[in-house]
Amino acid sequence: MSPEEFINYLSKNYHVNFDNVDLLKEALTQRNYLNEHPKEKGRDYQRLEFLGDAIMQASVTEYLFKRYPDWDEGQLTEMRITMVQTKSFAHFSQVIHLNEAIRLGKGEEMNGARHRPSLLEDIWEAFIGALFLDQGQQAVVKLLNQTVFAAIDENFFDQFIDFKSRLQEQLQAKGTVDITYNIEDEERNEDNSQVFKVSVALDGRILAYGFGSSIKDAEKAAAQQALVDLSE
Template sequence: MSPAEFTDYLKENYQIDFDNLDLLKEALTQRNYLNENPKEEGRDYQRLEFLGDAIMQASVTEYLFKRYPDWDEGQLTEMRITMVQTKSFAHFSKEIHLNEAIRLGKGEEMSGARQRPSLLEDIWEAFIGALYLDQGQAAVVSLLNQTVFAAIDTNFFDQFIDFKSRLQEKLQTKGTVDIDYTIEDEERNEDNSQVFKVSVAVDGRILAYGFGSSIKDAEKAAAQQALVDLAE
């Protein structure tokens, strides 16, 4: 996607219209591209990434603080960590097609860098930094409301949460307990795919059951259900 096509896409889909297109170009430029194009003016994305990282941390922190008034510091911190990570940012980079607009060196292009999670995380943060400098915090929040914050309502971030560790921490606040995950059943669907049923028990007492296409997924689902039941 050319820079012109990408700016048109941003206007049409996210109501983002950059005043300083050099900032946008910088956010989308990898160092190897500049090395291979010595006549090209400007910087790579790294300085904007530094800024964007701080902007994301602050924006997510404020959003969670206001959205979950009953959560304690530990819960807020864990959710922020879950939201502000490589897999998450890589997903949202693709959602707004940043990956298609990155200016890459030929070697990086051939190596598949356009789909590399670590690069997509960096470019997301650089883009946020550029948007902040160009249009301010309100524009950043508007974009996040349409992407990152909207994903909370779809349980998108559940896939990144370690429910087993969270359950263990909750159950061991008053001392050590024995937590056991047991395969209770294994079935096959009509399409021949496996479904595991796993129970989670503490000191021999079953708290909840979970189902999944793998034992790991079923254990995670059981821990998640146990946390929900304990909260109620």
Template sequence: MHRNLDQLQEQLGLRFRQKKLLQQAFTHSSYVNEHRMEKHEDNERLEFLGDAVLELTMSEYLYNLHKEYSEGELTKLRASIVCEPSLVHFAQALNFGDFVRLGKGEEMTGGRSRPALLADVFEAFIGALYLDQGLEAAKSFLRQFVFPLLDGAKKPQVQDYKTQLQEYVQQQNLGTLEYRIVQEKGPAHDREFVSEVFMDSQSVGMGTGRSKKEAEQNAACQALSKIRK
């Protein structure tokens, strides 16, 4: 059963002016499909908006934090944060899964802890908060609850996306993974690698990095997000 959203507001020290927005952020499409007569809205449009708000606020945060970083380095760092496994980590830290309204089928198959669902709910919540109280409120929330999770507000903790991807593919029996370095750019002292990950010969992700290892991790991160959806 999902918990009352008043409990969540109390937990976060927030009070939504438009409670319908908060409710929508935590409403999965499976719930809407099972309650068609009640005219609920799912969180997919809010997720779209929240993704953009997260990109902007995270960009500003990293821009001010790492003045020594180049545009390319900032882009990679942001990608490692605004990536499904990180969003799932944020949602789990705030117990967001407890508050989602799900259809019975989704509930029975463990939807409340499904990574793609948790990542979507986190983005939808950010979108709802932005619409309800503006950009500063969204920034304030992230400063309080999310930035401290980023390894002392410096670099994000290194996530082993390759292992996560391997475990997920094995659990779901999806096939065999293979990583290929498809491009090397730049001079020897400033090399950049492009890695592509294939699942049974089908490309499922691509990533760049200063080392082959980093490129493969970023490719795995993209693949995780893609195949879970």
């Protein structure tokens, strides 16, 4: 997908316009591409990445601050860290097909760089920086509302949260306690897949149960449910 095609895609699917093609090209260009095309003018994405990182931090911070008025600093910080990370940005780069528009050197293309999470994170930040310069903060927020912020309502970020560590920190805030996870049951679905039922207990008293296709997933679900119950 060319930068021009990506601009059309962005306008059609997200109703976000982009005027400066050269600015977008810079955000999509890896250094190896420029090395292989010495006659082409322009920079690689790194300066825009620097800007986009700051824009994302500020945008996510403001969104969380307004969305969760009852959260303390620690909760807001943890959620921001969860949202602003490599796995998250790499995912959303693919959601909007940004990865298909990256301008790569031949060697990097052959090595699968187009699907490399660290590069997709960098390109996402560079693209946000370019969008900010081209259309302003309002356009950035408009896109984030349709992608990153919308994913909160779909519980997308739960997969990145360490609920077991969060539960341990909360339960041990006032001293050492005994937290245990136990397999309560194991069943098979009609499709022959396994489902584990795990309990989490505090000093022998069961707090919650969790279910998952693996013991690890069931423990995480139990910790998450315990946190929900404790907050009520």
